[in-house]
Amino acid sequence: MSHVIAADGTRLWYDVLGEGEPLLLFNGQALDHEMWDGVHTGLARRHRVVRTDFRGTGGSDAPLGEPYSLELFARDALAVLDHLGIGRAHVYGFSMGGKVAQTLASLAPERVGALVLGSTAPGGDHEVERPRSATLALRQAGTAAGRELIGPLFYTPDWAAAHPDTVTRVLPRGPLRAQRLHFGASTGYDGWDLLPGITAPTLVVHGEDDELTPVGNAELLAERIPGARLLTLPGMRHGYPHEAEPEATRAVLEFLAEHGLTERGLTDQPLRA
Template sequence: MSHLIAADGTRLWYDVHGEGDPLLLFNGQALDHEMWDGVHTGLVRRHRVVRTDFRGTGGSDAPLGEPYSLELFARDALAVLDHLGIGRAHVYGFSMGGKVAQTLAALAPERLGALVLGSTAPGGDREVERPRSATLALRQAGTAAGRDLIGPLFYTPAWAAEHPDTVARVLPRGPLRAQRLHFGASTGYDGWDLLPGIAAPTLVVHGEDDELTPVGNAVLLAERIPDARLLTRPGMRHGYLHEDEPDSTRAVLSFLEQHSLAEHGPASRRLHA
């Protein structure tokens, strides 16, 4: 694991493991790279996987003076790719990270291979709203009162009871102010007009019983993004990527294999060669 310095002086954490086509992972709202534990290992077997912590989380700095935005997170991700000399990469974005992935696809389409959008939504007025109880749980996720509310939104009760360490990894641990800045960045996003312009091959993955981000959002994304494919997971909630492991990971890997970067130019060309 290492750090780089973004243009505004913010220190950003990242790590890289594996070989193959680069695959950049985007975390959920106010979560750090540890949310990929249990999934990361499977992805690393076939890809050069890059994890990074958005500012305000994990090993990255948490500047608190200005609002965060998903475009800011996307530009930070581009700084990571530039630092590593990666010209193009696949991107797998989960929840808020899926919105960042949409933003990146519109901001720098030439940098993307294939796109995987997990448990995410288009934002704006057309987004299928979550129940008010789920919003309240999300806003309290970083507090002692909210922690008992988040687990059932991510996983079925029996699975959560058997995997307490995984539940702990989907709880925000950063500064409360930074958590609120993440919440504001995610809820302030409206990608509806961006979606038809996404040229990257796209797979939308979603749990059918997701209350935190209702599955109707996956349908909207798959209909709005040209030629997108939709994969819904029966009985799964927001955290399908863990509870449905390894099946969902196999599906993601199969999709990425069909869109190898080697078939469309160098997988990891040096930007300044």
């Protein structure tokens, strides 16, 4: 188990798998690194994959005294990259992690190679709202009935029934107060004005039948980010990285290969003071 210390003293968990150009993964709201289990091994066939837990989840500390923000999460991620000596990395953000990825690409564009935004949204008034039933399910996801509520929102019923361990990995974890801080950080985000300034090559990936984050959000992101590419997966819901694997992983790997750091005249060498 490895940790880096953030600027405010918070311990942040991370691990690294594979070799190649670095790829930083961002988890969904109140989820930890285990949500990438299986998916990250496929990505690690070609990349040095870095998983990290946002504060309040998994192996990271959960300070509860102050509100969380997506900029705070992005700065925590930079602390992980700095600790590993990675000057520039590709970034793949899922759900709320996709909003953190947007924030990082705006906050520190020199640190981001290519950007993959999965099952995510622009936030603010422009975000296409989820159905009320999905919001109620999300709010109850940390209860004993969470599996029954969240599973069908992430996956088709038959797939969810056949993969109960995967469903468990997408249930919120950590202190309830930290889960609420994550919810507040995500719902308080408005990236609309940031999106036109994103310079990283961007792939937007989304399940066509996603109710947690309706697919209209993917279309908004692809239209708003200059040159962004949109991949919509028919029949998939919020949890496409698992259910549509290996198709989704292959598409991500091909996109990253197309926009390699060295091919763009960039490197992942450590930054120098």
